[in-house]
Amino acid sequence: MPVPGPGYAITARVEVPASASAAGDLTVAVGRVGGVVTALDVVEGHTDTLVVDISCNARGEEQVREITASLEAVPDVRVRKVSDRTFLLHLGGKLTVESKVALRTRDDLSRAYTPGVARICQAIAANPDDARRLTIKRNTVAVVTDGSAVLGLGNLGAAAAMPVMEGKAALFKRFGGVDAWPVCLDTQDTEEIIRTVQILAPGYGGINLEDIAAPRCFEIEARLRTLLDIPVFHDDQHGTAVVVLGALRNALRVVGKTLSDCRVVVCGVGAAGSAIIRLLRPQAPGDIVAVDVDGIVHPDRPGLDANLAWVAGHTNTGRTAGTLADALVGADVFIGVSAPDLIGGAELATMAPDPIVFALANPDPEVDPAVALQYAAVVATGRSDYPNQINNVLAFPGVFRGLLDAHARDITDAMLLAASAAIADVVAEPTRSFIVPSVFDPAVAPAVAEAVRGAS
């Protein structure tokens, strides 16, 4: 059962009798049904009644109803209304567009708009590279989706993907100082997506592809990289790979192993899994074994698509076949980017000594983290309620900061590997429960940006 989290945060406004026990009665009522109180504010005080806002985290809608009922069951308490704080925060969207130039006088208008702006247009027409100097292209990234794989929710379409892309844009600014703009495309045709991004590209210094379903995402990225003179980065692939490899670098330091001696099992060969494998290979691991819903990937398996065929040809030097459990026997590293609850302690017990377990399926990992911690030397998840959260926010803001600063036209594996090492090296002394820095560590994005610039 998921822990009550801030993603489902409510504030109940209640009238209570003015008594010394009022606050206690309310928190007890919330706690009784499993809610977690996060704040309590008295908003009105009268002689015999108080109006109190009690904020709490819940697991879901059912628990919100239980909390409301539990509050109403307290004698003399009246619940005025229950607000969903996540919805409140989203009212009107999460981004604004602001002018960097003052428009106070006619002279201001004459410079920022007509007639003065004409000379800027002419300068760019004469020298197109000036667009990176004289327009927002210099610092602006398109966050592009077709809404086909929104979070773990599936194919919700363009409009419903907007809140994620807006959030991503907000993170770009917060952590990388990058101006990012949500571009939600009302088409899921590969050719139309490619052509549309190409048509839009003049206004942007980079393209961040997001939540586009595999295998479409591979072709879209590959084709755009050849068509455009700005970097194209599919965050679900490369952002994840960069952070995973950074975390792995530090996890190996903790257990005192080197990658060339390790067998790495990658479970899930979609966007993230494929990118992790492609970025692992240049670092010469002992072996990589890829596993998907049909078991271990090997060249003789029927029905491999282009992506799986490439993976089969570049992993699994022993040409083994079998199940995920088979793959784990004697393995040093498990990296799961697949589905919840695939393995348990029995499988982990068969791994090599001091195994490293990254169970990154969201929101529910491949293995219960509490179980994994009993068997593995290092455990990482995608969740914020356990140590070692693998979060793409560690990568993409700094990666694009570096790309934009370098006026980069392409992204290379060398840049991604440098970014990955930079994230790891922010942690001076990695330990079992501290292999990646906090997403709020202000050193991360500058270090990543510097690494990307240095590799460009």
Next chain:
Amino acid sequence: MPVPGPGYAITARVEVPASASAAGDLTVAVGRVGGVVTALDVVEGHTDTLVVDISCNARGEEQVREITASLEAVPDVRVRKVSDRTFLLHLGGKLTVESKVALRTRDDLSRAYTPGVARICQAIAANPDDARRLTIKRNTVAVVTDGSAVLGLGNLGAAAAMPVMEGKAALFKRFGGVDAWPVCLDTQDTEEIIRTVQILAPGYGGINLEDIAAPRCFEIEARLRTLLDIPVFHDDQHGTAVVVLGALRNALRVVGKTLSDCRVVVCGVGAAGSAIIRLLRPQAPGDIVAVDVDGIVHPDRPGLDANLAWVAGHTNTGRTAGTLADALVGADVFIGVSAPDLIGGAELATMAPDPIVFALANPDPEVDPAVALQYAAVVATGRSDYPNQINNVLAFPGVFRGLLDAHARDITDAMLLAASAAIADVVAEPTRSFIVPSVFDPAVAPAVAEAVRGAS
């Protein structure tokens, strides 16, 4: 010869001997070659020298060179550098994207991004209209161009159009509180433009088409209006028409005529001219006579395209043919949206008593405003250095403010006419030299928005 304007503003940093006459010597040197000094700042003071920034407006590059040479010719003056203030203002572009939500803690991230954002996505997927409530769609307009008719400069393409679209977006925010985003399309194919805008539309509450060449702009607008459930507004057409009709309303009040008694000559039948004619017709003018480079438009003229054929069929009740000069004989109103220097005093003298002359070609009007003022009762231009500047900034911010507030799905002529009357009525007592409010009049956009909402 154009007047030195702030569109070409420079700042020269010069070293001068510390003397009482230094400032005077510099301003004289600038004025000697026709520059207009706008500011003088001492940035460093030493015992025997001063470093001074002298800012001035110029007519163009040649005059900048003359000003520089004139400054250098002053004894003991050294010019360190000359900066172009318009270019300085454009460095890095004119817009930023900012987050409206704080991202200080893990809880903030959990609500604005994963996992909390998932519920917002699901809500929109279940009820697409919620996108107007829970995303930036509510307040966001795409400023779309193909770069085919950038200002009066012609077909400069997508990248070179960015500074204009960024400026437009800045004006949208400054005057209408609208978040606007530049969308510069690297295609000039009508079908691709239409399809691309359709694909992008989910993220926007309205589409402002800009600087797209006629006749392509007519088909793009018409088709998008049928395809999309958000309003589509081609500013070069309707923005201009709204402001022109507002100005005309007040000009008629000044001369004491009613539109139904007037013959109106519209010179130029591109985007602006066509839209002016289409918006004039519901107000039942005495007659409209349209004129283009081939003379008066009438149904028997060979080679009329679809737009001109429509105009021919809906104007010129007398079926006259001839030149612009022929059209002006006895006309009450001249509205020029065409080309510089087409007429002079001789033609204006043939108009009806108290003629109204709107000479809106930019930057150089159809008739010299100084000449026009000798013959016409009311003169308006597109220039800021004469009274009665016809500026689209009076219309588009308020129009979209009203459309977004009303959650409008279409734009109607009734809305445009209401907006036009609202602009006029901000001027309580119109006079010969005050028929439109200042673009900085804070009453304009709210009045226009209210008029549009009221007509929706």
